[in-house]
Amino acid sequence: MENSSQTLPPSSPCPTTFGVSLPFSSSPQQTCSNSRISLPLSPISFPPSPTSLSPATAESIHSSSPLSHYTASQCLEGQNIQCLSSANVSDQDDLTCLSWLHQRGNLLPLQPLPKMTPLPQLESSSPTQPLPPASSKPPYSFSSLIFMAIEDSPEKRLPVKGIYEWIVNNFPYYRTASGGWRNSVRHNLSLSKSFCRIQRDKSQFQSVGKGSLWCVCPEYRPALLEVLRKTHSYHSTNSNLINKPAPPCPLTPDHEELVTMESVEYQQEVNEEMEKDPLSDSGYIELHYYQSHQYQYLVLPGDTELDLETVEILQLDAEAQEAAGSLLDL
């Protein structure tokens, strides 16, 4: 392996966007279709670790209305990755925005937003969908599972055992699966260039336990994110639109979606790619915002024919509305 030890400085927090993906109209002729807004927002955060949720809780969230609110409290700030392979990733290229992963609510148990409640007028428009049994095999590849596990760890690094535990805790399928999947995990770690091995710090508690720690190589992180996003988007599309004969999700080669979009030119390029945007076919609306020092995420059915302003108002509770009032008046 060409792993050469290198210590990377703490990565700067991701300039998360206030992103709205609005595949509102089923009529592509309407100009409001697929309109998006991106505003500078807060540091990116990863979906909260669902490991503390009981299977029953997970199931209740799992079976909840597609109109769901999720929140995240853990942030990627303070990340300090030691990677054995070289890395030179610019801030612009660092697709640290994992906000879309909050959508994995239909894949993973997510923490419900405490203050937000489902919008009653929209609930009826979203019939409950049959969900895969808890024991069904996750749609994610082992690389994605490892990636999520590492990203979900406070130190952004995990021993193999920790990766096992994360997977088992988050995907009940692997609780009962034969042990071969662990071999696959190790196989992936060794074979994939996306992951790099870190020697444990002998002087710290890290020395406890066997083996090394594993982290995500920064230069491969965007690719991992993209794979994960595609997998999730594909899954969401197919699981949420049972009655809609949507073709296999056309995937965009770029990293548009809700990743930070800083340049107008890039935004325009993104808009030109909208027809290929998997989210545009998902029938769902994404709404991201920052509230009470937490990154909030809102998913709305896209067939509600709401305009952007209405959605923005609906997603705000009284407190947030008050806070946002001055902005809306501008």
Add this chain to the structure above:
DNA sequence: CATCGCGTAAACACTT
């Protein structure tokens, strides 16, 4: 049909 990515199994060496 070839290629690629992925999952799985297995063997082996090394470490704790």
Add this chain to the structure above:
DNA sequence: CAAGTGTTTACGCGAT
């Protein structure tokens, strides 16, 4: 010595 970890090879399968 056992168990865990890491590496490597091989094979099958589905998608492209």
